Every structure is written in structure tokens, then in C-alpha cells.
Amino acid sequence: MEWLIIGGMLLAAYLIGAVPTAVWVGKSYYGIDVRQHGSGNAGATNTFRVLGKKPGAIVMAVDIFKGWAATSLAGLLVYFEAIPEEQLIMYKLLFGTIAVIGHIFPVYVGFKGGKGVATLMGMVLAVYLQVALVCLGIFIVVLLLTKYVSLSSMLAAISFPLLLLLPVFRQDEPLLMVFxxxxxxxxxxxxxxNITRLLQGVESKISFGKKS
Structure with a gap:
């Protein structure tokens, strides 16, 4: 019975992560498949680039929520006594990873999705809220200063394991550092x-305005 519950939750995590927010928003409200424009990725960054500030913000918010919701499903396993509470972090990491994979390879739109950074951020919010908020702050500050989403994403991601080294954030959970x-x-x-384009000085910047 426990494995049936776990399997069902894993499938649910994938299906939540696979929701192609950028594709559905673009097609439903603008008649545009964002995968055919800009970078070709079905994510928030390309939505900002192709459709503008408002749809980009909506897609980013929903994609973050997807990661948080899918990861948080692990709590139901404890509630239904399918797993012991000490395994909660492990299953949160598993469910969140499945959701990110779902975002990158979404079943709903031919397995062609985005890079999964926003969904990953939602996953981190569900796994370790305090560190995730600091990483989100780093992302926002770098983005406002440089307007490079790629650079902001990389610096925020790199910050996560570095923050875990600080006494205030250190946890007695080796899986977190590995993650x-x-x-x-x-x-x-x-x-x-993106790194190549950054080094060459030709990486696209986000204007936070409407598509011209």
C-alpha cells in the first residue's frame, strides 16, 4: 500500500512539474508559442523576452509554485504514514527533482520544455525556506543590476551550497549539501x-517592458 501511495505521488509530482505554463499562456492569450521565438525555451525567461513583463511574471510565479507544490506532496507521505518523518527531506528532494524533470520534459507539449530554474526555485523554497529566500534575494539583486537572467540564475544556484556552509544555515543533513x-x-x-554569450558580451538582457 505504501509503495502505491508513493508511486501515485511521484506521478502527481511529475504532472504538476510538467504543466507548460509558458506555452499555455503564450498560446491562450497571445496566439504565440514561445518555443518558436527567442531562445526557444518554454520558461519564464523566454516569456519575458518574447511576450513582456506581465506574462513573464505570471509564468515565473506559476512555475515557482509548481516546484513548491510538487515538492510539498512529500508531506502527505508522512501524513498517510507511508514513510517515517526522518525520510521527509529525502522524499522532498526526490519529488522536487521529478517536478523539475517534468518541466524540462513536459508530457503535455511533446516533451519540449524549459530549463527548470523557476521550478527548481520552488523546490528549494519547499526544502529549505530560509536559504531559498536568500538565494531569491541574490537572484533579484543581480537581475536588477545586470538584467541578465542567466547570470542571476547561476549565481543564485551557486549560492545555495555556499550558504549551507554558514553556521546560521548549517543542517545536520548531508543530503542537503549534496543536493x-x-x-x-x-x-x-x-x-x-549563456556563459559563452556572457563572455562574448552578446547575451540578451531583459528589458522588463512589453515586446516591441
Whole structure:
């Protein structure tokens, strides 16, 4: 019975993460598939770039919520006594990872999604709220100063494991540090092309305005 509950929750986490917010918002309200414009990614960054500030903010908020909601499903496993409470962090990380995979490979729109940074942020909010808020603050400050979403995302991701080294945030949970290092590496690897463009000085900036 426990494995049936866990399997159902895993499927739910994927289906939540796979909701293609950018594609549905673009097609429903603007008649545009954002995957055919800009960077070709179905995420908040490309929505900002292609459709403008308001739809971009909506997509980012929903994608963050997806990650938070899918990760938080792990709490139901404790409620239904499918897992012991000491395993909660492990299952939160598992469910959140499944949601991010769902965002990158969404079943609803041919498995062509985004990079999963906003969904990952939602996952981190559900796993460790305090550190996630600091990372979010770093993201916002860097974004306002540079207008580079890619740079903001990478610095925020790299900050997570570094913050865990500080006494105020340190936890007696090795999985958190492993997770932090993995997400930092993953975000950097998925932004390899952005790094090249940043070094060449040709990376696109976000204007926070409407598409011209």
C-alpha cells in the first residue's frame, strides 16, 4: 500500500512539474508559442523576452509554485504514514527533482520544455525556506543590476551550497549539501551557451517592458 501511495505521488509530482505554463499562456492569450521565438525555451525567461513583463511574471510565479507544490506532496507521505518523518527531506528532494524533470520534459507539449530554474526555485523554497529566500534575494539583486537572467540564475544556484556552509544555515543533513552542489552544477551546465554569450558580451538582457 505504501509503495502505491508513493508511486501515485511521484506521478502527481511529475504532472504538476510538467504543466507548460509558458506555452499555455503564450498560446491562450497571445496566439504565440514561445518555443518558436527567442531562445526557444518554454520558461519564464523566454516569456519575458518574447511576450513582456506581465506574462513573464505570471509564468515565473506559476512555475515557482509548481516546484513548491510538487515538492510539498512529500508531506502527505508522512501524513498517510507511508514513510517515517526522518525520510521527509529525502522524499522532498526526490519529488522536487521529478517536478523539475517534468518541466524540462513536459508530457503535455511533446516533451519540449524549459530549463527548470523557476521550478527548481520552488523546490528549494519547499526544502529549505530560509536559504531559498536568500538565494531569491541574490537572484533579484543581480537581475536588477545586470538584467541578465542567466547570470542571476547561476549565481543564485551557486549560492545555495555556499550558504549551507554558514553556521546560521548549517543542517545536520548531508543530503542537503549534496543536493545544493548538484543543483549548482546542473544550472551552470544548462547555461553553457549563456556563459559563452556572457563572455562574448552578446547575451540578451531583459528589458522588463512589453515586446516591441
Amino acid at each position: 545544493g552542489i548538484l543543483i549548482a552544477v546542473m544550472v551552470v551546465l544548462t547555461h553553457r551557451k
